[in-house]
Amino acid sequence: MKxxxxxxxxxxxxxxxxxKYLQKNTNKKILILERGHFVPHTERMKIKRGIASDYEKLFENYKDAYINNTPHKAWMFSTGFGGSSNCWWxxxxxxxxxDFKLKSLYGVENDWPLEYADLEPYYEEIEEAMAMSGPAETMFPRKNKYPQPPHLLAPPDKILNEKYGKQYTSQPTARARQATGKRNQCIASSICDxxxxxxxxxxENSGIDVYKNDAVEVVYGAQVYSLSTLADEAHKINFIKDGKEESAEADVFILxxxxxxxxxxxxxxxxxxPLTGKGFGEQLxxxxVIDLKDLSNRGGSTWVNANGxxxxxxxxxxxxxxxxxxTNNAPYIRLxxxxxxxxxxxxxxxxxLPQAGNYITTTNNKxxxxxxxxxxxxxxxxxxxEEAKRKLPSILDVLPVEKIKYRQAFETEGHILGGTRMGETAQDSVVNKYSVHHQIKNIIVLGASTFTTYSASNPTLTVAALAMLAADKNF
Incomplete structure (x- = not known):
């Protein structure tokens, strides 16, 4: 079957x-190849709590899925149905x-081949689909309110919000402020993974039932390793399933x-x-940790109360x-x-910023x-x-700060970015603004691998928006 x-x-x-694709296209035959397996949330929680589960054997240790030649830096991810939605925060x-104009505004690195306005309608559509909570005012432009009200601020957050307004306000989040039909209210457990x-x-709990669509066939345990191409056109995808070589033909391939x-x-x-695999990375x-003299930090309603x-x-x-x-609202205790x-x-x-010395390549194991x-x-x-350390005391001058202590850099932000960056031409990028591969035109590359530069903001919403843009503009 093709x-x-x-x-x-x-x-x-x-x-x-x-x-987005299924909103626009009917009577199509779609094959989904998932490396991992479907493990229900209830079973994930059993495994987390040390309770026996028949699903445990389906988990793949991400550390076994790649070779890390610089092990001091971790690269975390989750395989299985839902991907990183099972472990994100x-x-x-x-x-x-x-963030899309570093070169033109600041003379740094490259501009993205698209602008904020190109993604704005998709941002809003995704925020509705995720029933996001968020503040009335944000630093980035918005046309409508968030679907759910903002999470509650703790007392220090309220003081900072009074001083800085929308520069310091409730974090937009997909952790429910109010229960929905499929999700409960966040209880600020700080076990968001x-x-x-x-x-x-x-x-799994999204209600976006694209994988139940009659046009869609899902194959689990399918480890994809290549596409067969001829004259710069892909015609077959190759994968291993249950230890056996398999393949499938298609008109278009979505990575x-x-x-x-x-x-x-x-x-x-x-x-x-030559840019494929080059310049991958993540944020720092x-x-x-800020000790306060006479001010208790209790009362927020979610794990990250605010963004500054x-x-x-x-x-x-x-x-x-x-x-x-x-601003983390985990139950920190001062001894x-x-x-x-x-x-x-x-x-x-x-x-x-992307750097050529950070790269992904192949091994003898395909x-x-x-x-x-x-x-x-x-x-x-x-x-x-270094600049943040210099400026933070004055930023916090409205709080009764006793001491600011800085920890070592986190081992990871859990965001693997870059490797197939987007841009205008094959000389500066791997895919175009609609995520189409410059060389092999019937391959569309999705996800954070296409990021041109690595914003300080969390990447997931933009990953989803770029994917919707690709479906909307290419079909």
Missing amino acids: YDLVVVGTGFASTFFLK GCTPRFMPS SCPVDAKFTI GANPLFNTNILLHSGDKN GIQA YMLYDGDHRKEHAACLIE EKDKWFNVMSFRLVFED LIPQVFYNAGRSQYALKAF
Whole structure:
């Protein structure tokens, strides 16, 4: 059988691509190839709690799925139905308009081949689909209210909001402020990777039933490794299922895996672009723990109460990176009598830039890519941290701050970005603004692998918006 469409993966990118594609196209034959398996949320929670589950044998240890040649830097992901929706933390700010124009505004790296306005209608559609909670005013342009009211701020957050207004306000999030038909209200458990009350949006609880559509066939346990091409056109996708070689023919192929596997598939498929796999990375995240004198930090209604933009935009980005502040509402305890809750935690998230010394390539095992993070963090990001340390005391001058302590950089932000960047031509990128491969025109590459630069904002909402844009403009 020849399919109209073969899609790799069932995460955010593939799901929102299919949502838009199926709105526009009928009577199509679509094959979905998922590397992992379907494991219900109830079974995931059993496994998390150490309770026996028949599904446990279906889990793949992500560390076994690739070779990390710089093991001091972790690259975390989740395989199986729903992809990273099963382990994400539900943080959903939009990118800022300036994030798409680093070159033209600040003379740094490259501009994206599209603008904020190109994604704005898809941002709004996804926010509705995810029943997101968010504030009345945001730093990025919005036309309508969020579907759900904002999460509650803790006392220190309220003070900062009074001073900074929309520069410091409730985080837009897919952790439900109010129960929906399929999700419970967030209880601020700070175990968002698995969410014991099923409050965060996942592909499983989303109600976006694209995988139940009669046009769609899903194959689990299908490890895709290449596309067969002829004259720069793909005609067959190759995968291993239950230890056996299999393949499927289609008119168009959609790569919706994470950057490691999108890159691995392309490099095994005759991709000649020297940029493929180059410049992958993620943001830099560092925790600042703030001791408060006479102010308790209790009362927020979710894990990340607020986002702060005081260090985000401006001419400083000519010299160093933007920083997004995430205010964590985890139950931090200060080990001092009568000051148990007089503490708050900021996660300082800095944008970073693609560097050629950080790259993904193949191995002798066609199923397993390898990563090299030789260049590490850019000076652009590291300098921003030094500037943040200098400026944070004055930013917090309305709070009774006793001490600010900085931790080591987090091992990972859980966001693998880049490797098949988008741009205007094959000389500066791997795919175009609608995610079409420059060389092999019937391949569309989705997900964070297509990011041109690495915004300080969480990537998931933009991943989904780019996928909807691709479905809308290419079909």
